[in-house]
Amino acid sequence: MPDPKTGNDYDYILDDQVGYLMRQASQKHATIYQSLALQGLTATQFATLARLHEQGKCSQNQLGRLASMDVATIKGVVDRLRKKGYAIVEADPNDKRRSLISLTEQGLELVEAMFPVAHDITAKTLEPLTPAEQKKFVKLLRKLT
């Protein structure tokens, strides 16, 4: 609330803002992630591989939507995955606008090897919370998406 004396003061605590706290929590998660991830895989790269594993071959745009990424973002991620040999990009014979993305043999092996690791990463991230708190947190977080 405004200070009655000056009128331009405001009771604002940065450390109480969700945005600031989420940035900090994400930073901590990222640190845990990269300490455990295989082959230097980033969280977004793994999310992309996991979606490809789920859905199979699909267009770049669709893949971006599935993995909650902007079209420009998913392009960069796919480019890097292709360069590392985990994904293949080919032209769609039925729709010349589209490029079809799929996992390579290497990509398939990596994503399956990553599943238990990703599980550990989540567990370690949530470690400061009790099991009940962890459930509650994920439930609330899902409401905010």
Place this chain on the structure above:
Amino acid sequence: MPDPKTGNDYDYILDDQVGYLMRQASQKHATIYQSLALQGLTATQFATLARLHEQGKCSQNQLGRLASMDVATIKGVVDRLRKKGYAIVEADPNDKRRSLISLTEQGLELVEAMFPVAHDITAKTLEPLTPAEQKKFVKLLRKLT
């Protein structure tokens, strides 16, 4: 858990992972942020200005620590704030390694005008939750930082 038949399947649901959910929640928050923020100020830029408002003049490194940013990140943020006329960088006469950062008159006005807006942004981000859930969420989030 592994599939007893193939041995290489795994019960992994991307949409249950905290990292993935936090990324989505952060994306939503960022969208709300930029629709309401003054002068195209980003969340990190505002956090930096808010810390400067709290602490007054301080070194670039210290400011980075206060705002939870890497040294390379805070440099970029300070550069942009300076270019926009919201911050001033000067040399520390007592320690030639340091550069001292402070708010300009414009920066002071902007950050104070932003305080109530930032409050609204937080409120809108947490809108899907009940007041009790909001408190709980912030409490749990703080434990994860």
Place this chain on the structure above:
DNA sequence: CGAATTTTGTTCGTGTTAGTACGAAAGCAG
């Protein structure tokens, strides 16, 4: 049916955040 419009998919450029690695300069402790 065929032309015009709209939608969809991809790419590129720009700007911001984020972290790592390396090095230079300055301060400090032994």
Place this chain on the structure above:
DNA sequence: CTGCTTTCGTACTAACACGAACAAAATTCG
């Protein structure tokens, strides 16, 4: 003075989003 740390800068990679541009497909309309 010698080593160690701190501070800052630069370069590089990754992620993220927006807007603009272009091509191709789908749809609408005459």
